[in-house]
Amino acid sequence: MTITQQPRGWQIVIAAALTLVASVVTVGTAPAAASARQPYPVPYFLFVQDEFTNSGGSAAGSNDWECTPTAEHPNPVVLVHGTAGNRLNNWTTFAPLLANEGYCVFAPTFGNYADQPYPISAIGGMIRAEDSAVQIGAFVDEVLAATGAARVDILGVSQGSVVPNYFVKYLGGAAKVDKYISLGPAWNGSALTGPDGGATILGLGTDDARGVLPFCQACPQFLPASQFIAKLHEGGLYAPEVTYTNIMTRHDEGIWPYTSGYVEGPNATNIVVQDGCSQDYSDHIALLASRVTAGHVLNALDPEHPRPVPCVFVAPFVGG
Template sequence: MRRCVSVSGILFLAFVMWAGVASAAPAYPVPDSFLAGVPLELGNPDGSAPGSNDWSCRPSDAHPEPVVLVHGTGGARQTNWAVYAPLLANEGYCVYSLTYGNFPDLPWPLDAIGGMTPIDIGTAQIAAFVDQVLASTGAAKVDLVGHSQGTVQANNYVKFFGGADKVAKIVSLAPPWQGTYGNDQISAGRFLRSLGVDDAVAAGFPVCQACPEMLQGSKFIDRMRAGGVYVPGIEYTNIVTRYDELVVPYTSGLEPGPDTTNIVVQDGCQQDYSDHVAVAGSARAAGFVLNALDRDNPRVVPCSFVAPVAG
């Protein structure tokens, strides 16, 4: 009888261990292309990317800061983050994303084109969203992962909108710290076309008011750079691509500073041809992001072929 009980106990323990492993398996499929956000938006208008905006999520001891994803010009909470929302959720992070700087009174899909209003208007929306995330999760701080305009939005928040004590890390994909000579309005046009908006309607879409603010020598860039770009006490990681056609030159994103890591995706991986949008879908860039969010547990960063635009 004792032998039967012992065997039963072993079988039960094995089942529990198997169930634990099964529950730790990735919950969300992770696409390998930045453009995967477009079919998500078409199938779930004004929705959230899988893995994001779960307001019941509570941060773990391993990842105490929720991650807030801040999209780029023309992007939104779903279209910009088809790769990162499920990836980070599968890694055990509480992940949140908003659409800022859009025109919510316009019909879909025009209301899904964000980053269009003046930068300060978008930053105020980000500040309110971060407060909502902190209140929901009980966390003391968040980490911000930004892409394109989202990088300067994140920094504008910590430097001028009271976010310095609420942010632990800022990880930036394709940031224009020194300003750009590129035309970021192109990003909005790409998203409009990908969501099926015809040229006649797109031509009447409001002009991007944030775009000229990111040009080199603009009042916004000069204000951000005055006294130094970065805010003390925050860990910064900048990830750029040599093939960036919108942040010109791409070295605008390689701003030196204390507690700052600058990374060029192609260093050590010449087959990654990520451009401005594809860098937000590149597996290599994502590996650097994961390491930036968890510096104590670095992993090998992959190197694989990445095509421009698609990522």
């Protein structure tokens, strides 16, 4: 995805003010196999947790390296953030939600400049996508070793919904990933204008813009005509051993057009949230804090026990 996934300054100011009145809703109860702890609060509001007061931290319910998968949910879930995100700020809804459902939940910060001072070091998804895929693969190996699981499920958003597939197809991940769920995916890149996604209009090539955008080396790789996007599609986009679910919103301002994430395949399900809920006004980032999205994700992770997907009003930029 492009870096436009992140909110603009005025959106952040509004969101910060709204956190004072945002409600926090707890979903479900802790499964019997889990410890006696109380369920985590699940905020359906994207900006509920302050990165600056928990620098380097993890979202509630995630990165418990003592977690043991249950028979009901044997696959740990690895959450993969988007461009300029990290393991905390993208997952304040889904990490506690999935932990309450009985999953072992893990989330890395990948593609960041870890040797730089904070807050630069907290900005993920900046380096070459291929190098980020290596980091994600190494993190998956750590999760498998810690939990004793055979495979993981992946839930990714935006750049994080696409880059892990490079690990799956080219770095041995097909044997380690079971279900692969993408929020706002950019399987065909994200266009600005023109057939190459605007690279020509911007005076850039699709893969040689790193000298112009040195901080975000991954950004030009998500233009539609980039070599990275072409590589993902070689021999077919989807690995046959993996089950894919793509969840999209018609109001996506980060992935243009939103149908970039709609790719048919025998092992793929494509979901547009508005097809089942006209009250859902999710934009690109609101997918991360939406009850509607959450319903689809839970069913994708556990298709043998489907539940009704709620239809409620979901606000752009903040969720609901």
